[in-house]
Amino acid sequence: RKIVFVTRNKGKLREAMDILTSKGIEVIQNSDGYPELQEDELEPIAAYGASWAAGKLGMPVMVDDSGLFIKALNGFPGPYSAFVEEHLGNGRVLKLMEDEKDRTAVFRSVIGYCEPGKEPVVFTGTVEGTIALEERGTGGFGYDPIFDYNGKTFGELGDEEKNKVSHRRRALDKFCEWLD
Template sequence: MKYVIATHNKGKLVEFQRLLEPMGIEAVTMDIAEPEETGRTFAENAFIKAEAACRETGLPAVADDSGLCVDYLGGAPGIYSARFAEPGKRRLTVLEKLKGVPEEQRGAHFVSAVCCVFPNGDRIEAEGRCFGKIAFESRGENGFGYDSIFQQGDVTFGELSAQEKDARSHRGHAFAEFEKKLREYLGKTEK
């Protein structure tokens, strides 16, 4: 099965391919226009991206919208995670805003909303969350985005291997739910 991945984020693409391969899905990318994310939720933005990619390519399309929600910042950056600050300064901006904030007030969670849109108009949606806190400094070279400042236990996501991150992360949880729903959907359509 060939599905187009609706993202221009290279880090996200690597994760998508790794998470979709065990489902028997060949994740491909195409040079497609990136629609404006006008949704008010992660799920709405994921649908906007998947629907646009499906319409443009004629293939089933998978997209996610994900972000970091920091309790102390009232849930920010949230759906604006990719636009929270200049590229390359997003992590530093979060750390700066939490300067002097004690550990017990640094709670945070990641959200990933996954949407798959099929050429016939059907869609599958799934969501995953993972909870932790914001570290006092950036640690680890793995992952991308806010991974090196998001801490669970004693480690940041930037310090985890890809397999460890998939087992713990919001995207890993979302894709586990997506796989169940996809199998159910494909079982119904094959009858």
């Protein structure tokens, strides 16, 4: 089985490839992009994106809309995660968290899948952790160096360990169950 993954994010692509290849699914990247709705939740963004891209490309497609939701910041950056990563970066997020005692955060990944002419389906995966006091580790991508999971950041874990427990892993497991 082959799946077209519409994304421009190399880190997401690499992880989805690792996870799906181990399940016997070949991943093909498409970097055309898709319009992202302004919503508080990731599910409608992924559903609309998958539906739009399936219509545009005329084939079944998968998208992954994801983000980091920090409790003390009322869920920020959440759906704005890509913008914040690009324009502010991990250092500025840590600065916002300087005086916060509650460092709880959740990574969410929503896989959207759609076949042309059909309704999109979405699968959500989450993983809970805390925002580290400083960046640690060089693995992964994006917010990984500041996301602490059981004492190690996702940046310190390395791809193999991260891919066993990540939000993306959990969402892709649900997606694959649905595919079977």
